[in-house]
Amino acid sequence: MQKTATALKHLTIIGLLSLFTQTGGVVFLLYKLLFWVLNKNNLLEKHRFLVRILIFSSLYFLVNIFLVPIFAKWESGRVPLPVFGNPVLKPHQIGYFAALNHHYVRPEVKASCERVAAQLAKQFPGTCLYYLDANFPFFDGYPLQPHYTHRNGITVDIALHWKNKTDGKPLDGAPFPLAYGVSAKPLPGEVDMEDKCKNKYRSIEMRLTEKLVDVSKYELDEKITGEMIRLFLKEKSVCKILLEPHLKTRLGLEKEDKLRFQGCHAARHDDHIHVIWCN
Numbered sequence: 001m002q003k004t005a006t007a008l009k010h011l012t013i014i015g016l017l018s019l020f021t022q023t024g025g026v027v028f029l030l031y032k033l034l035f036w037v038l039n040k041n042n043l044l045e046k047h048r049f050l051v052r053i054l055i056f057s058s059l060y061f062l063v064n065i066f067l068v069p070i071f072a073k074w075e076s077g078r079v080p081l082p083v084f085g086n087p088v089l090k091p092h093q094i095g096y097f098a099a100l101n102h103h104y105v106r107p108e109v110k111a112s113c114e115r116v117a118a119q120l121a122k123q124f125p126g127t128c129l130y131y132l133d134a135n136f137p138f139f140d141g142y143p144l145q146p147h148y149t150h151r152n153g154i155t156v157d158i159a160l161h162w163k164n165k166t167d168g169k170p171l172d173g174a175p176f177p178l179a180y181g182v183s184a185k186p187l188p189g190e191v192d193m194e195d196k197c198k199n200k201y202r203s204i205e206m207r208l209t210e211k212l213v214d215v216s217k218y219e220l221d222e223k224i225t226g227e228m229i230r231l232f233l234k235e236k237s238v239c240k241i242l243l244e245p246h247l248k249t250r251l252g253l254e255k256e257d258k259l260r261f262q263g264c265h266a267a268r269h270d271d272h273i274h275v276i277w278c279n
């Protein structure tokens, strides 16, 4: 009975780690093996819990920093987006988007993001392009939860740019660690897809985030956000960008065919843009 319970517990851990980090399940198996070898003479019985956490997290970071990039390039052709190496292109939250392996893309996608980030920083010194969820390192078709379309290395979510309402100063990133849910909602007179769609689930992240952050203190930096989208649209290899219709109009981008509404069944896109490169 005890053995069955332990096996079930381990299977659940492996399943969850594979779902949210892709490689964590395999690292967990390696950790079990290593712990068994190191603990053969019961040397680690003292401080057992701390030692386990330390061994697993060291192994997780060693594998993901040194081995995963090599195997990913070989298996899927994907490379990691910069984490520390580029001052103008960074993950919005290192402890989430990079630590959980959500930052892998095809090399041409990385090059495109680097170009846009460099041009944006040239026009607006001090501005950084922050990426959110991209893709896992391995296997075409393996979706990054909860975004079912982030599965082939050609999609990246990018944060919008914000400023303080009081002094107009630009913020360094969105006013919430994950950026999702900080929505630039329709202003009076703008088209509101919330009324047209009648799907209460499309705004779930916005409602949750509004409980944690006072979004009313901030406003969208239309100048920088508009220019960032224009730079992505100019990239020949970018096929489509998802954005809410009211922002498409507000930013003066109505004529851009590559800019699309994601449909009523997907989450709203006035808190980030979802950029899709051509396959």
Ligand SMILES: [Zn+2]
Pocket (backbone or CB within 6 Å): 147, 150, 155, 156, 157, 273, 274, 275
């Ligand atoms: Zn997306």
